[in-house]
Amino acid sequence: MDLELKFPIFLVLLIPAFFLIYLYFKQITTSRSPEKVVIGCLRAVLFLLIIFALTMPQILLPIKEEMIIFLTDRSASFEDAENGVLDWLDESIQSKKGNQTFAVASFADGAIVEQSLSNKKTVLDQFNGKLKTDETNLEEGISFAASILKPEQSGRIVLLSDGNETVGNSKEAAKLLKNQNLELDYVQFKQKFREDMSITKLDVAPALYEGEKANLTVSIASNVEKSAELRISVNNQDILHKQVLVKEGQNEFSFSHIASEPGMSIFKAELAAEGDTFIENNSLYAVTNVKGTPRVLVVQGNQEDPLVKILQSSGLIVDRLIPEKLPTTLAGFLQYQSIIFNNVPGTKVTEQQMNLIEKAVKEFGTGFVMLGGEDSFGLGGYFKTPIEKLLPVDMDIKGKKEMPSLGLVIVIDRSGSMSGNKLTLAKEAAARSVELLREKDTLGFIAFDDRPWVIVETAPLENKKKVIEKIRSVSVGGGTNIYPSLEKAYQELKDLKLQRKHIILLTDGQSAAGGDYHSLIEEGKKNNITLSTVALGSDADRNLLEDLAGQGKGRFYDVTDASVIPSILSRETVMTTRTYIEDHPFYPAVQPYPEWKTIFQNGIPKMNAYIAVTAKTRAEVPLISEKKDPILAQWHYGLGTSLAFTSDMTGKWSGDWANWANWPNFLNHIVAKSLPHYDSEPFRFTIEKENGNTVVHLKAEDGQFLPLDVSVVSQNGIVMDTNSKPTAPGEFEVIFPNKPGMYFLRVKQTTEGGQDKLFQTGFSVPYSDEYLLKGTNRELLSELAVLTGGKELKTAKEAFRPLKQKPKKKESISEWLLLAAFLLLVFEILLRRLGFQPFGSLLHLLKKTSKKGEQGGTEVLQQLSRAKAKIKANVENKREFTKAESKQEIKKENRQDQEQTTPVKRKQTVAVVSPEEKEERMKRLLEAKKRKK
Template sequence: MGVQFDHPWLLLLLIPLVFGARYAYRSDFRLLGGRKKWAIGLRITIVTLLILLLAGLRTYTLVKDKEVVFLSDRSASMRESSSVSAWMMKASEGKEPKDSIGAVSLGLDAVVEKNLDTSLLTEGSLGGKVNPGFTHLEKGLQLATSLFGGQGNRHVVLISDGEENIGEVLNGAKLLKERGITVDVLPYDEPDRKDVSVESLQIPEKLYLAESFTFDVLISSTYSGTGELRLYEDNTEIGRKTVALEQGENRFALQGMARAPGLHRYRAEIFAEGDEQSANNANYAFTRVSGSPKVLIVEGKSGTSSNLENVLQSGLIDYSVIDPGLLPSEMAKYAAYDSIIFNNVSGDQVGGKQMEMIEGAVRSYGIGFMMVGGEDSFGMGGYYKTPIEKLLPVSMELEGKREIPSLGLILVIDRSGSMSGDKIELAKESAMRTVELLRPKDTVGVVAFDDQPWWVVEPQKLDDKDSVIAKIGSIPSAGGTDIYPAVASATEKILDISAQRKHIILLTDGQSALNSGYNDLLTTMNEEKITMSTVAVGDDADVQLLQTLAKGAKGRYYLVKDATTLPAIFSREAAMIARTYIVDKPFVPALVQTGDWQDLLSGGLPKIYGYVAATAKSTAQTVLASPEPDPLLARWQYGSGRSVAWTSDLTGKWSRDWVEWAKFSDLFTEMVKWTFPQFTASPYEVNTVAQGNEVHFEVKAEGDLVPEELEAVVAGEDSQETRIPLVQSSPGVYTGIMEVSSSGSFLINLQGKSGGESIDGGTGTGFVIPYSPEYHLRTEDSQEKLQTLAELTGGRVLTWENPQAVFEFTTKPYKSLRDWDYALLVAALMLWLADIAVRRLALPWGRMAEALLAAMPWRRRADSRAAAGPGQPGASAEADAGLARLAARKSRAAAFYGGAGGDAAPPKAQAPPARPPQGGAAGEPAGSARAAQPQAKTPPPASPPQEEAAPGAERLGRLLDAKRRGKR
């Protein structure tokens, strides 16, 4: 250990301190004796501590311990991650006991796998998860160097192939060197492999219908051979060609034709013999084809859209008809249509992801939407609180419309271990949405079950929905599956409910033991007019049992493959039980706000025989209404798009007079056309360039319209939107940057403001990040970059054969300083308090010290020997010691009160009074004897002569008198 000072010249203050202390001791001082010495000593110590504090006293030890952080590249290009982990663990075994080891892994991001400590690396400590789609070496180095705690012997061991595609690792190399951090590198050299990659696909961004164009395909290969190049339009193959591949870059041009209007995504894919990696075999491009509009019809029941198809044909509108199960799961495919029509489609037929995409397509990309009614649409279809309800001009709640029968509903929810995760969360969301749909006069109960039923919510009126919803949200998942006890308990409880309609919904994803008691339960339900619907989640559910229960209890059976449809099923069940959504009586619609459809609706309207009740939203335009009044035809603007609600059907069941009406075709053609996007062409030219995980936008405003503010709304395949502000870099030119974390196709919609008004720029284009840049073929020697990094930081290039070399570097001892500022301040403060006590407090310091000494064990033993008396050996010596102590006490008392101390002559001792005669006034108090003295007429008689006192007794008397005076 050593000592150093930050400001050693301040130690010169100790010289005047010595002279000041000498002067204070020799000069007159208010205190005398020992207190004077103590006061001067304390002040000298305090000043000395303060001088050491100002001088920056530090102690230090020399440290030779090593600190090593392993930084491992876990990106997709590092295919042998297990060998990397094994090498790191082997290298850690070469450390000394006090050496510290840390571990960090990197990809697009970086995570700490093991904090810096003296323990060895183990397989369990190397489980960090990163995004492997990109390599960001610079970010990994920043995190690794932040772990170091010492000031020297710090090494980062970077294990990578050097294929970074984000950032520049060499930019921070010199800074690391200045900080004393060394980077050792272990290059990962992947063996040569046969690989063919589609590097790019280029086509014109805008085309006209039936226009010919060229596909420009760039293919890179590491070997020579042949392959088959295939082209796809929206996942439909449009051509293939056998091509010869040479090592290096190969460019091919193929002819194509714009066959259909809309935004289309094209894909080029190569299939080559001997190719060892398929992740980079495809690339994509977007183009928009101008032409006649196209409509997507989604029909709930096959063959029920003939009337609607005839309407579109008469209006020369192209269309496609699909089943709800075939709805696309990519946003780009919805952009190929100008409008989407749901024809009597139930919500449980549409997945939650598809609903979100359709809502986003209408709101952000201007695609139209129309819902046509029927027994499975609107509220009867379970669209309450779904993304589809958000974009419609009507809501599914019937607020104060009509008298609705009271409902008693019990939800029986499987909470077994197999329901953990998304299943139980969606089941709880379904139950909560159903509770929200009910009214205060309805009764609801919720029982969750595993191998035993558990009543989450006892059957109760919905006076406090929030409390019921909160209890539902607390349902955990655990245990096995036994259906019968839960259904039996629900049946028993619902019998006590007073309601006009009683219903049970059973949801499970598992098997249950057969129980003969089900027949008795079904008999009781039928006698008491209780219905039950069952929901089977997944193929592992007891399908046969659930079908039997639903049929026996006169309910409905649902087999759910997509768990996101559960909320729609529960909402639909609640609506179907009440059966108040369907208004089944004839009427002539009333005109409300016809707008530009006035001419088509004039001259009288046909009768309607039924519809699905709904409530018009506050900002929606109700065109036709029923006598209730409920909206029959409503429309509104939703974001960038438009939507229309027709609450009756188009099959002829409720609208038979309408489908035979002469104006039917013209009216419904206009309804569909009204939903089409309102822009014919985008007023902007959009260019995108992908660099690493960043996409750079450049938007040029065409014409005189230059918005004050502009932003790009980008939606990926997961329907999540990202808003990118675009900055005007030059007149009419806007730029922006977006970070992406995964590959995929993306659509761009531009939105701006000019003069305080919003401007919809439409869907300019799309862009694609086809595959991770980790799968690009190498174009340069990346290991050379790693060697440069090691040279710039003074590091080494390690080898796979010698992992022990990680710790074989020369250490440079460095000082580990210890700061004493706080300790010196505390010590000075405590001594300052002691100094105040010595100078200001008038305490019997001598007696306190004597009492302390008397309490010592050795002193108690000496007192016990003195108690043996003078007859014992050594008694006279002990008596002399007592006299000596009394004399010392007298000197201290005199010094304490400012006397001359031990050097002053003691006052003359008076002779002790004579003892009273034996048997005389010996019993009288001393005070009474003194009081009688003034009355004496004559002086007291002379004392009889006494023997001369012994010298020792006289000295003892004087000391006792001094002691008594000191106590006053």
């Protein structure tokens, strides 16, 4: 048993304490009474107890229980060893002793308990914990295993891994184990040979000119010699596809490519080989900026208008896409300097695609132009979408127009199949529709499963916030029965005196029962009720819904992506009013913006119609209608510029503008205003991986130490959380969490003269080193064991060998010391107040009591002996008394005889004796006999 002081520094208090005791004894030298000496000694002991208690003394008591934690690697590079690990664990645990407990934990990119602490000799059959296997974080695994042990409980961690850590610093974790008296052993497993080859590098110049020959270098590492298929693409178009012979070790292949398309070009190299272990390491990206003629993307349907030809005639490179073919990654949009939506309905653009466009404009300066038409702006369903966010106008006309009275009932499926994102988006869509309506408009909301549930009674809107809360409270229900719900919606609108009455039906399933839909809809037509339907997903009854919309004089939407539901419902709400279109011919007015006035110096043509919108606060409005509505608006959004032209390109709405001589010049000027203005190469950069983070090192060409505005965006449009800091004049460091994939970098720097320098590029964060087969890192495993006093285990039984550091638990005795000090203080106070006399009497009493206790048994025997003697004496006395009594009787009889002979004389001499006197005499007689004896 050992003693440990937690705060030994408090022992210095002994110096002043002993000094005070010394002064006390010196003071009582002249009159040193026993009481004062005892009090001085008590005070010395009291000081000693309190000071010793302050040091927090702890007694170290041995613990018999030993704890072993098995820590197994489940990363991708070690996954083939899983069966061997389980067999080894089973063999090891059979050698466990009764006082030993164990647990099993696993780790990769994270750590988890597979089997909690147990003293039974049973182990799991398989690993069930879910982990990301693309990294090996030994540091986190070791720290997690140590946390399973009880505080200050020594034990052993047995590491089963190949030791190839890709994240963290396991040596730091091992040092902490040493401080905790924890041992770390390791086991080496022989893994079977696995064929693998990987692309380790793809090099291309960061900037090229249009028509320049680009040199491409692809580096491939392989642990086997075999042929493989190599493919290289630019912006998803193949430029090379061939068989190459890959030798064991490092290989380099060089190719050339003529940069024919200006803008950002994303090169991708892909490798395919038979029997390859990992596919994760078979692709890499590289990015270059090609200088040349601006490239724009025109998105439109099947309408015919001269827009594309007009832009091409001005020298721009124009790509045309239908909305269904829009890119689904950020790279697909960044290759264009401007994106033009020409009468594109928002119901055909997913929420994710809108988000990507918004990020391209805001973060990378890509231009955006929206042109009007029957499927554009509010009529296209863009209310409260990312596209509305980046435009200089709002889709809602904010009550400026006198709209017809409107009654709208939304009928939404809430069956089990709508659970999750479907119902959430449907409720959000309904909420947007509420926001578009005026407070005097009438709204009803019905959710249905196997029967209708009226969530919002069909009535004029009074409290939009409360109605939206009710709609968002809808939960998932049971089956699907359409007809009763649709019938309920028609009944709600039937008798209302409104100019427009409309029903929107949305479902993702098929009705369990039929109904007389034809009669219901025909009756509704008589009451001016129209019906639109939305089929969501592949299980919806498209034939029925399309037929219902056709009969109800509404629109049918076939939806595969649920994210377009909000656009559909907002579009339906806007189209029902039919007042967003201003179709009275007029002459737009030109506002005092010099760059635009020159185009209209020879006059302005007549326009037939436009879509009513509201200009945002910071927007510039060069053209307005006679009702002060924006015809052309522009503003800066982030680093990009967006413009809105609310009339169309066909001439149906734009009227005389389509035949105007300056029409091509006007359209080209709109697109030119949207083009970004940035320098292609004001910075050079390199990419590194440090401590689980990706680090971008930027170096300015001019070496100026000016602040930067940096943004890093992933391929799917997520803005990364970055930390930017200067490291030297003209050099900067951008740090963000490491995750393999394609990223895009935008840098903005404002010079001392107030000019902005913009730079954009892309880069690839390569796959984790986890997917590079390196064998077992014996050197690291051995170093970890040496740091903690562990070793390599040759046999499974060694895992349960006795611990070098015997576990001990600490018991604090400070409380007992303080209790003793308190009692001693009470005794010292009593001694000073009362002196020795009460304690002397108490001591005597205690002594007497103690003596009685010691003599208790002897006294009992003596009392028994005395009682026995007394009984014997009483018997003897009775015998003597009997003899004396006999003699007295004889004498009495003689006296009676004499009295009878001489009666007169007897009367004169005999005295009368009382019984009391007789008894007294007998006592005296007995006492006399005792004295003789």
